[in-house]
Amino acid sequence: MDAAEAIRMLGGIARTSQLCAQGTTRLRLARAAERGAVDRIRPGVYAAGVLAPGVRTAAAHGGELACASALRHFGVWVLEPAPRLHVWVGPNARTHAHDGCRCITHRDGGAASFGVVSLTRALVQCASCLGAEAFFAAFESAWAQGLLTAADRVEIRSDLLARFRWLVDIARPDAGSGLESLLRLRLLRLGIALACQVPIPRVGRVDFVLAGCIVLEVDGRDNHDGPSQRHRDLVRDAEAAAAGYETLRFDYALVVHDWPRVERAILARLRDRTAAAR
Secondary structure (H helix, E strand, C coil): CCHHHHHHHCCCEEEHHHHHHCCCCHHHHHHHHHCCCCEEEECCEEECCCCCCCHHHHHHHCCEECHHHHHHHCCCCCCCCCCCCEEECCCCCCCCCCCCCCCEEECCCCCCCCCECCHHHHHHHHHHHHCHHHHHHHHHHHHHCCCCCHHHHHHHHHHCCHHHHHHHHHCCCCCCCHHHHHHHHHHHHCCCCCEEEEEECCCEEEEEEECCCEEEEEECCCCCCCHHHHHHHHHHHHHHHHCCCEEEEEEHHHHHHCHHHHHHHHHHHHHHHHHHHC
16 A cells, blocks of 8 residues: 555544554655655645645644534534634644644644544534634534434533533524524523514515514525525515514624624614504
């Protein structure tokens, strides 16, 4: 077996010691690197073949793609306004200097290797690193996509710090986006309960209904761009109005970067509706 094949059999990245144990010699590795058959990531670590984005840099740093970076790898919605590479190296391993390093190092327990941490570990890391809102949105995103089994959810809850466990208990499997999860969590913290994913005749399924008559719609960055989608949104809003609903519609920038404005709008409409009902 040549050096490149041996590395691919070990997942695409391997240490010299692992490769020598497979029968590859240091001389073969050096020659393979010289002719470009393998890539020397750093002293004692080699790669071969196509690797997932970020995995090579994580290995150069000293470990596995982790936390928010791993969640993106799995296709999970992540609340991290200024993304950086997250790398799990284990509790005692040293990190390694590399070009452009802005990595966030994770040192939770266990023996790190190379590649990508499990989805369950990435979610637990996300809670401790990015906080309750980021974890909740990512957890509901993963669940809605069918990426979490019942056993996974139990494991995550058990591994979380105690202050985060209630978030698993209130999570739902039908969140349409991370923005919906974020809005629902923030309103629950204000003591405001919502009906979620509500079907309305001639309108379709709306994100939320508040106080039985206020529709809340959350538009993501990509899903509601362009005049054709804008027209469909206006048609939905008109049909909702004909059915007796008022629609408040918020986009990514408002929910993530201007939440006080969103909160004021929702609370004002609630006050007006309550006053009108008296």
